[in-house]
Amino acid sequence: MTAATPAVASYRSQIAAPTRAWMFVRRHVLDVYALIALGYLFLPIAIVIAFSFNNPAGRFNYTWQGFTWKNWTNPFGFPGLSGAVKVSIEIAILSSVVATILGTLIALALVRYRFRGSATTNLLIFIPMTTPEIVMGASLLTLFLNWKIPQGFGTILIAHIAFNISYVVVTVRARLVGFDRHLEEAAMDLGANEAVTFYRVTLPLIMPGILAASLLAFALSIDDFVITYFNAGTVTTFPLFVWGAARVSVPPQINVIGTAIFVIAVGLMLANVLWQNRRARRYA
């Protein structure tokens, strides 16, 4: 900011040219800053990807030894890893599907209807998102202990659905708020009943929101460590596997799986963004 002071001083006497100079400076300061910030965000990711090609000497994958393809040609070449990844993917798919359905219904109710108890419902959606994960995980642990429910796949799934619902509601609601209800009225005027209107008009229009919500839920689920850690029993998910490995040995296969999840997730998000852009242009 100090470098710009002369420009600000002369700005008061003459307006046009110095303003442009000041804007030029400021624009580029910000551009450079944004570039550095993005670099900072991607630095650990670059390390993760690079070390997936490492050929570590010992049990830990912390120092660069040499380039190899072997981790990628044998991504599950470590005992227990493939089982953990399978559990993570199953939980992520099931929990995101269930949470997306439950959350979308809540979002529809909250945006479309005025009813007694909507404030309480909003609170019930909001509080889980502001509760520290460790508290949520611990409270579920006490529930399962008190109800004598053995911990495992089922309890992980229950927990993941529970923390995903709120995020789905918030994402779908954002899409519903900007919804043009005249389109539905037009469909009804043309003789469609409510069910047909919902399936042919409402659902396609809010589909990008639902899709984004389910992707978010999937990502949150596959990445969750803390809540899962408290409720997994003897079942191991991929993050739990990494946690266990961090203490004993870190095989480069972990980086391979991490990179693969990253590429798939970003690819899906990118496809969603591009698809929405195309739709936006088509409807504009």
Add this chain to the structure above:
Amino acid sequence: MGKFFHRSRWATPYALLTPGTAWLVIFFVVPMYYLAKTALSQGLFPLFSFGWAWHNFSDAVSAYQTQFIRSLEYAGIATLIALLVSYPLAYWIAFRGGRWKNLFLLLVIAPFFVTYLIRTLAWETILSDNGLVVRVLRDVHILGADGRLLATSAAVIAGITYNFLPFMVLPLYVSLEQVDHRLVEAASDLYASRVTSFARVTLPLSLPGVFAGVLLTFIPAAGDFINAQLLGTPQQYMIGNVIQSEFLAVRDYPTAAALSFVLMGAILVLVLIFARSLGTDRLTAGAAA
């Protein structure tokens, strides 16, 4: 189906709500009840009996106040740094992103699709004693010849700052994106300098985003235990580490449950103080409505 929707309009929202809210009541509200009950119980694993044992709270706090204060301190510093790092970035995307806004936003979120633990392990590599960062800092004498980054408070705070960054950037972006550019133009038409129009127009309008970002960053940061575990030593352990080990290793459930509630309470108090000081009472009321 159409007839059902039509005839019983009043029942429709409840029919839509019930499955999801029931799930949240059974698996979020009820567990809180059991957590509270556990916090007021006595005994040794696996036999705990409920008995209004309020002393669990005072015992837990006096035994672990160092970790409590450390958690709030680390989370506070990390949140502040995250705000300073994120604001210009969110501003840049919102005002300079043009039609690539969504793409830039995706770039900001993308790194967080690498599993949390793997990201943190990557920071362990970056900050390690024979890593580039430590060597450069030693060469320019910011660190001593045997100075380290790993296993210090700085490493833990840096890890927390990085790991919760999207929770700061996204709400900031949303509020900055909604700022009406005509208001900024009006300010400069009225001879406000760029700095003044930012300080008097853009910044105040983005305060709801600042509030949400600080909240969404501080809360998970205060309860975190992964960064302290992987980047620090027991000297840097936070309250999350204590709760985790009391629950899963020591199995002293009443103490662990009491600590969980104190953590939630401390966060709530700080959030309320913060809301007061920022004058965002009306803002949050507006956001909730």
